[in-house]
Amino acid sequence: EAKAAGRNTFCFYNQDMSHQARDRLVLEQALREAVLGNALSLNFQPKVLLETGEVFAVEVLVRWRHPVLGFISPAVFIPIAERSGLIAELGNWVMQETCRQLEMMKCSGLKVLPVAINLSVYELERPGFAKHLMDPVKKFGLDPGLFEFEVTETGLMSREEAVIDALKQLREAGFNVALDDFGTGYSSLSYLRKLPLSTLKIDRAFVIDMTNDKVAASIVRTVIALAESLELEVIAEGVETLEQQTMLLNLGCKKAQGYLFYKPLSLEDFYQLLAESG
Numbered sequence: 001e002a003k004a005a006g007r008n009t010f011c012f013y014n015q016d017m018s019h020q021a022r023d024r025l026v027l028e029q030a031l032r033e034a035v036l037g038n039a040l041s042l043n044f045q046p047k048v049l050l051e052t053g054e055v056f057a058v059e060v061l062v063r064w065r066h067p068v069l070g071f072i073s074p075a076v077f078i079p080i081a082e083r084s085g086l087i088a089e090l091g092n093w094v095m096q097e098t099c100r101q102l103e104m105m106k107c108s109g110l111k112v113l114p115v116a117i118n119l120s121v122y123e124l125e126r127p128g129f130a131k132h133l134m135d136p137v138k139k140f141g142l143d144p145g146l147f148e149f150e151v152t153e154t155g156l157m158s159r160e161e162a163v164i165d166a167l168k169q170l171r172e173a174g175f176n177v178a179l180d181d182f183g184t185g186y187s188s189l190s191y192l193r194k195l196p197l198s199t200l201k202i203d204r205a206f207v208i209d210m211t212n213d214k215v216a217a218s219i220v221r222t223v224i225a226l227a228e229s230l231e232l233e234v235i236a237e238g239v240e241t242l243e244q245q246t247m248l249l250n251l252g253c254k255k256a257q258g259y260l261f262y263k264p265l266s267l268e269d270f271y272q273l274l275a276e277s278g
């Protein structure tokens with residue numbers, strides 16, 4: 001019986017694997033069409049000052065609505081884009097569309113907030129990547145200082161000096177750089193010191209656990225102190241409760257993002273928010 005079960009399991013597993021491989025190819029093809037056919041969109045999640053709730057910046061999050069499957073999470077399709085090389089096109093689109101939207105806001109007399117754009121480390125490894133980021137900024141006459149690129153800590157780990165140089169190029173062009181999901185990797189302090197950063201972004205996992213786990217709370221406290229001593233900005237992601245807000249404030253964190261304040265907003269809702277806040 002054990003043998004039969006084993007064989008079945010084996011068979012099932014195999015089938016599963018080929019389904020997975022096939023699904024991935026189908027998704028990859030659909031994503032290719034979406035990127036080239038302008039079927040992606042952007043969401044905007046405000047960043048707020050913890051004390052007052054004032055919106056001081058916004059993070060751009062890409063959205064893909066599959067014609068049949070509906071919305072697919074970027075946590076699913078970004079890795080597909082990275083493996084298939086589509087990430088370059090996707091990143092270009094996000095950058096150009098963001099610049100276009102900023103220009104529209106400017107023209108509509110709305111406040112132009114600083115924007116954060118997520119960058120895959122694969123994008124940093126492309127030759128001429130800085131030019132691809134700079135071109136739309138120039139084209140729309142925007143200030144590079146308005147932009148912050150968020151790169152995940154785990155993405156940067158085990159990368160070569162070339163990636164650090166790429167980040168330096170971004171800083172030299174006047175852009176800001178944030179280390180996203182900070183605390184989930186194992187960056188050493190000496191590695192951190194080499195990175196030309198503007199901001200540390202505390203990972204949501206620590207924010208979730210911090211109110212009932214002393215270790216998570218210590219980690220948050222330590223990251224805030226670290227940012228201060230390295231003269232970096234610090235922001236907490238994934239704040240969902242008042243308790244978390246209060247605790248972060250007590251620990252000296254001044255900035256946050258999370259559902260407690262705003263979920264990622266459609267372009268329409270984001271414009272509405274900008275219009276209301278004058």
Ligand code: C2E
Nearest residue numbers: 061062073074075078094118119120238239240258259264
């Ligand atoms: P991230 O940059 O760390 O973005 C934060 C994610 O957490 C977003 O998920 C956001 O919708 C979600 N989030 C924000 N506040 C809360 C909260 O209070 N509670 C909970 N449960 N979630 C919250 P999303 O939009 O699904 O994006 C997932 C990841 O995909 C991002 O993580 C980022 O790494 C990547 N990503 C998104 N857009 C882009 C893009 O344009 N380019 C690249 N390369 N990566 C992107």
Ligand code: MG
Nearest residue numbers: 059118150180
């Ligand atoms: Mg991010």
Ligand code: MG
Nearest residue numbers: 180181201237
């Ligand atoms: Mg993050």
Ligand code: MG
Nearest residue numbers: 181203204237
């Ligand atoms: Mg994250």
